[in-house]
Amino acid sequence: MNNKLKVYKEFVEKELIPLEQLLINHQYDELYSKLEEKREQVKKLNLWAPYLPKKFGGQDMKFLEFVSISEILGRSLLGHYTFNCQAPDIGNIELISRFGNEKQKKEFLEPLMAGKIRSCVGMVEPDRPGSNPSWLETKAVKNNGDYIINGRKWFTSSADGATFCILMAVTNPEAKNKYQRASMIIVPLNTPGVELKRNISIMGEKGAGFYSHAEIQYTDVRVSIQNIIQNEGDGFRLAQERLGPGRIHHCMRWIGICERAFDLMCQRAVNRKITPNETLSNMPIVKTWIAESRVEIDAARLLVMECARKIDTEGVSSSRAQISMIKFYTANILEKVLDRAIQTYGAMGITDDTPLAMWYRHERGARIYDGPDEVHKLAAARHILKAYEPKD
Ligand SMILES: Cc1cc2nc3c(=O)[nH]c(=O)nc-3n(C[C@H](O)[C@H](O)[C@H](O)COP(=O)(O)OP(=O)(O)OC[C@H]3O[C@@H](n4cnc5c(N)ncnc54)[C@H](O)[C@@H]3O)c2cc1C
Numbered sequence: 001m002n003n004k005l006k007v008y009k010e011f012v013e014k015e016l017i018p019l020e021q022l023l024i025n026h027q028y029d030e031l032y033s034k035l036e037e038k039r040e041q042v043k044k045l046n047l048w049a050p051y052l053p054k055k056f057g058g059q060d061m062k063f064l065e066f067v068s069i070s071e072i073l074g075r076s077l078l079g080h081y082t083f084n085c086q087a088p089d090i091g092n093i094e095l096i097s098r099f100g101n102e103k104q105k106k107e108f109l110e111p112l113m114a115g116k117i118r119s120c121v122g123m124v125e126p127d128r129p130g131s132n133p134s135w136l137e138t139k140a141v142k143n144n145g146d147y148i149i150n151g152r153k154w155f156t157s158s159a160d161g162a163t164f165c166i167l168m169a170v171t172n173p174e175a176k177n178k179y180q181r182a183s184m185i186i187v188p189l190n191t192p193g194v195e196l197k198r199n200i201s202i203m204g205e206k207g208a209g210f211y212s213h214a215e216i217q218y219t220d221v222r223v224s225i226q227n228i229i230q231n232e233g234d235g236f237r238l239a240q241e242r243l244g245p246g247r248i249h250h251c252m253r254w255i256g257i258c259e260r261a262f263d264l265m266c267q268r269a270v271n272r273k274i275t276p277n278e279t280l281s282n283m284p285i286v287k288t289w290i291a292e293s294r295v296e297i298d299a300a301r302l303l304v305m306e307c308a309r310k311i312d313t314e315g316v317s318s319s320r321a322q323i324s325m326i327k328f329y330t331a332n333i334l335e336k337v338l339d340r341a342i343q344t345y346g347a348m349g350i351t352d353d354t355p356l357a358m359w360y361r362h363e364r365g366a367r368i369y370d371g372p373d374e375v376h377k378l379a380a381a382r383h384i385l386k387a388y389e390p391k392d
Contacts, residue, residue, distance in 0.1 A: 008047060008072045008083075015041070016076040023077055024352045028208040038082045039115055049084040049113065052093070056113045063245065064308045067252045071301070074256020077355055081210055084115045088157055091246040092119045092166055095184075099230050099238060108164055108186055117163035118210060122153035122187075123239065126215065130155075131375050133168070133239060134178040138218065140169035140185055142225065147171070147185060149193075149221040155369075159214035160199055160207075164188045167218070168239065171232045182235035186227040193221035203361035244316035247323050247370050251304045251330040254366060257359055258297045258337045264354060265341040266290060272344075280344060289340040297337065300330045321383035324376035331366040331373065338363065 001009070015038055022031035042048050043057065051066045052058020061069070066085075073079030080086035089112055096109040111117045124130035125137055138151025149169055156165060164186050171183040187194065199212040206212065229238060269281035269290065280286050307322040316323075338360050342349030350357050367373050 005068060005072060007045075008069055009075075011042070011045070011047065012072060012076045012079050016078045016082055020077050020355055023211065024355065024358050026205075026208075028211075032209055035078065035082055038078075039084065042083055043115075047083060048115070049093075051085060051090070052113055056110075058113075063248075063312050064305065067248060067304060067308045070249055070252035071256040071259070074253035075260040077358065079256070080253060084113075085249075086158075086210065087246060087249060088121045089119050090249060091242045092121065094245060095166065095229065095238060095242045096186075098241070101226070103226055104186060104229070111163075118158055118161060120156045120159040120162045120165045120189075120214075121168075121242075122156045122159075122165045122216060123168040124155050125152060126154045127152070131372060134181070134236060136168060136170050136182055138167070138169040139173070140167075140171050140183065142171075143222075146222045146224055147228070149185070149187065149218045149223065152215070152217050154200065154213075154215040156214045156216055158210045158212065159189065159196060159216060160212045161209045162189055165216070166229070168235050171228075171235075175233055179236040180233035183232050184229040184235045184238050185223060186229065187218070187221060187223050191221050191223060193219045195219070203364065205361065241316060243370055244319065244323050245311065247327045248304060248308055248311070250366070250370060251300070251307075251326050254330050254334040254363070255297060255301050255304065257363065258293070258300070258334055261337050261341040261356060261359070262290075262293050262297060264356065265293070265337075265344045268341075268344050286344060289344065293337045293340055296333045300326070300333045303329060321380050324371075324380040324383070327371060328367070328373040328376040328380075334363055334366055 019031065019034055019038075022034065046059075048057050050059040050061045050069050052060075054060045070080070070085065073083055073085065093109065093112055096104055096112075100109060108119070112119055123133060128135055128137055138149065138153065140147040140149045147169075149167065151169060153167070159165060167185050167187045168182050169185060170181050172181050175181045195217045197215045197217055199206040199208065199214055202213060269286050270279055272280045274280055274283070303322075304326050307319060307326050310319040310322055338356060342356050342360060345354065345356065348354070352358065
């Protein structure tokens with residue numbers, strides 16, 4: 001591990017892991033005020049938002065370098081948020097910096113990069129399949145230099161307390177190509193007609209602030225047409241641009257979770273006595289779990305690094321098969337490793353005395369968000385088979 005990675009790791013272990021119990025116990029007010037202090041500390045140490053350009057306070061890191069940092073931050077429930085590289089903000093920062101207009105950059109991007117505000121993304125709707133983003137109900141209709149937006153979104157992560165949402169809405173219902181009907185529009189969440197109906201309870205937890213997923217009603221919401229990102233009908237293309245690197249960020253975070261769960265599993269195995277003279281680590285089944293987990297985590301990391309290298313050198317669109325493969329592969333390894341770690345702890349594994357149970361509850365979604373396993377398997381196979389199509 002190089003020195004830079006060591007500095008990040010030390011901060012995560014000394015400053016953040018001790019605060020995790022506040023999140024697990026739902027002590028959100030205390031948690032967020034402590035995290036504000038930690039975020040200021042991170043800025044002073046020049047560790048803020050490693051992927052951002054230096055002029056915006058970041059480290060100017062290449063994608064491949066950043067994925068290693070992302071793994072380290074993933075070791076704590078609080079890592080990415082504290083360093084301002086948490087989804088969905090990181091994806092929104094990338095999107096607006098690459099495709100936003102000057103006004104959008106000034107008004108939304110700059111405070112987001114500085115960590116003064118948070119944001120969210122509203123694509124998926126309760127009454128439409130998220131797996132088919134070309135079929136949306138939410139509409140944005142032009143009216144006197146504004147869009148008037150009507151619709152309902154759910155699973156808008158981190159909307160509670162966010163300043164704006166990048167909303168996907170149909171602007172061109174008549175377009176022949178179904179992938180050119182929707183647009184991405186920046187909607188300030190204090191606009192009249194925006195109503196956060198609820199933070200959705202996930203496996204028994206509603207969360208709050210950054211750690212939450214909202215259902216939001218948009219009724220006659222009026223925003224300027226200047227808030228559209230790029231052009232009408234570009235929504236699907238922009239979503240693809242946003243989700244490619246976003247999936248790698250998730251995968252590296254999941255590998256960080258796997259590593260922490262693996263450490264916890266091994267520590268438990270060598271310390272828990274099952275007879276006066278034997279520990280769990282003497283049991284062949286536990287050894288097997290440890291060996292299998294080690295290999296699977298390492299394999300997942302290599303696949304993710306290779307995918308990051310390919311994105312760095314060949315771009316997102318040439319890397320679609322790799323992105324789909326790492327998405328479903330790593331999400332499944334995460335689930336397996338967490339499950340084995342919990343099993344090693346016995347009853348304690350399902351308590352909130354370790355972070356394992358919280359991850360187990362919240363990361364079941366990893367096999368669903370940013371595209372379910374099944375969709376990614378079909379997409380990967382489609383890309384792979386292209387090379388085998390008969391040529392005439
Ligand atoms: C924790 C979490 C956070 C999220 N955050 C956000 C967010 O911030 N913003 C946002 O817009 N959305 C968010 N989502 C929504 C997420 O993107 C969708 O849940 C996902 O795209 C799947 O859509 P769906 O839930 O409507 O399932 P559906 O599309 O109804 O699919 C249900 C199941 O059917 C199967 N299936 C569907 N289509 C196919 C197919 N073509 N081939 C094979 N099988 C298929 C899959 O098994 C799938 O799991 C989040 C979801 C979760 C769980």
